[in-house]
Amino acid sequence: MGKLDNTLIIYQNGDNGTSAEGGPEGTFSEVAFFNGVAPPVPVQMKFYDAWGTEFAYNHMSAGWSWAFDTPFTWFKQNASRLGGICQNMAVSWPARIKDKGALREQFMHVIDVAPTILTVAGLPVPGVMEGRSLLSRPPVASWPDQRVFSQYGSHLYSIRTPRWKLIDRPAVGRSQLFDLRRDPGETRDVAAEQPEVARKLHDELMAWRQASCETTWAA
Numbered sequence: 001m002g003k004l005d006n007t008l009i010i011y012q013n014g015d016n017g018t019s020a021e022g023g024p025e026g027t028f029s030e031v032a033f034f035n036g037v038a039p040p041v042p043v044q045m046k047f048y049d050a051w052g053t054e055f056a057y058n059h060m061s062a063g064w065s066w067a068f069d070t071p072f073t074w075f076k077q078n079a080s081r082l083g084g085i086c087q088n089m090a091v092s093w094p095a096r097i098k099d100k101g102a103l104r105e106q107f108m109h110v111i112d113v114a115p116t117i118l119t120v121a122g123l124p125v126p127g128v129m130e131g132r133s134l135l136s137r138p139p140v141a142s143w144p145d146q147r148v149f150s151q152y153g154s155h156l157y158s159i160r161t162p163r164w165k166l167i168d169r170p171a172v173g174r175s176q177l178f179d180l181r182r183d184p185g186e187t188r189d190v191a192a193e194q195p196e197v198a199r200k201l202h203d204e205l206m207a208w209r210q211a212s213c214e215t216t217w218a219a
Contacts, residue, residue, distance in 0.1 A: 004094075008096075009093070010090075012087060016076040017082075017084045017085060018083070020077055022058075022060050023062060025038075026060055027059050028047060029056060031057055062075065069082075073187070107160070111129070111130055116131075162180075164178070164179065164201060165177070166178075166201040166202060177201070
């Protein structure tokens, strides 16, 4: 149609971090893993020639999955760590985006895609949508976003702001706090150094959990 330059294309690469269904040793079949079947390595190697064919559904080990998520930690199945949820996204719109090839380090969510498309089309964004159009944000890495992102994982809870990330660890009786601006890989816990920040985020997380539970039971 000759309209490629004025067409907005959003490409999201996957829905989670690297998968870890291969378990500690890897598996000849991801489906086998889901069914609790995990033969030892010597048994799996007997069928090595079938790996990569239609007779297998092999999957790398969890260790390699963690490596693929570098510099982030953990992997799919852990929604509290960036290695479990962080994905790349590419956006093309030559008529509007002038700094071709530029990188954005802002945190966005898939719920922001629909409001973005509606805004581009000149349509109103319904108030029930929690997402925000990407066009409403300055094209700089330090844009001021006050929204708090709440995440729930099957094992851990976490909450993050543009700078801070707090992970609640009730099993060990304490929370972890990370400064994402200085430590995007979440390698250094600064909860003891920033007790007020940790306490504030923990209170917000507890309030969110309470509201989430009440909503679930009401439904």
